[in-house]
Amino acid sequence: MIRIGLLGSSGRMGTLITSLAQNEFKSDLEIIAMARKGDPLDPLLSADVIIDVSFPPVMTQLANLALKKGKDLPRFVVGSTGWSPEGLCLLEKLAGATPTLLSTNFSSGVFALSMMLKEYAPLFKKMGYVPVMIEKHHIHKKDAPSGTARTLQGSIDPVHPAQVQTHSVRAGEVIGDHEVTFYGAGDQITLSHHAQDRTIFARGAIETARWLATAKTSSHSHRILGMSDYFESLKTNSLGVS
Ligand SMILES: NC(=O)c1ccc[n+]([C@@H]2O[C@H](COP(=O)([O-])OP(=O)(O)OC[C@H]3O[C@@H](n4cnc5c(N)ncnc54)[C@H](OP(=O)(O)O)[C@@H]3O)[C@@H](O)[C@H]2O)c1
Incomplete structure (x- = not known):
């Protein structure tokens, strides 16, 4: 069972991801921690994979917490959009520490x-x-x-x-x-x-997180992964080798 942490759980995307996790994907994964505005972010770090559907400043806080913790990190699927060059540098650091995928669109x-x-x-x-x-x-x-x-x-x-x-x-x-x-x-x-239904993004986020949780780490490239890595790796179940 893959343990998911969900950042932005009460939003348009977060609500759909929660619903899919509790229904269609309930035999594969469970949400063990969720955060919305005002919630502590630390509990998310005990998940296997964190899905971020909040906003870059919030994900930035979580990335800094993760880098401070340094070990036994979850993997990250980052779906929030509007990243500045500085924010992207931080995500690159995070990707050096743990497999991290950034996608502006999960469909x-x-x-x-x-x-x-x-x-x-x-x-x-x-x-x-x-x-x-x-x-x-x-x-x-x-x-x-x-x-x-x-x-x-x-x-x-x-x-x-x-x-x-x-x-x-x-x-x-x-x-x-x-x-x-x-x-x-x-x-x-x-x-x-x-897009006719936001579920295409929510389902894509979950499928990407499921892949990232189970993909082999031996070839972890230490760069930010993207949807092309996900689609390429469906063939081999490897991480960022394409
Ligand atoms: N990659 C993709 O395929 C894809 C598709 C659609 C959207 N997105 C992106 O996903 C993000 C969310 O979109 P949305 O439409 O779901 O937005 P939304 O409905 O506004 O939801 C935002 C979520 O972030 C939470 N949040 C805001 N400030 C926070 C804080 N300081 N600490 C913790 N949580 C905080 C909100 O909590 P409250 O409810 O408590 O305020 C809410 O749960 C956006 O960046 C959007 O561009 C990506």
């Missing part, structure tokens, strides 16, 4: 979109098309552009990701839409992903 559909963009954006650029991204989310979202949009910018242009023209819309209760249109002189090509 397999967005991973597929990212792969398609990596494959085709260079070709479209050579053909003269210019990419423009529109991302839409609910009005409660704190960061813009979304973490997913930033990831997709990197898939389109790994050298100058911030130069990919990106527009953020915050309206209603939109779960998460990402649309990339490549504009040519006389036509357009559009690739897009529309």
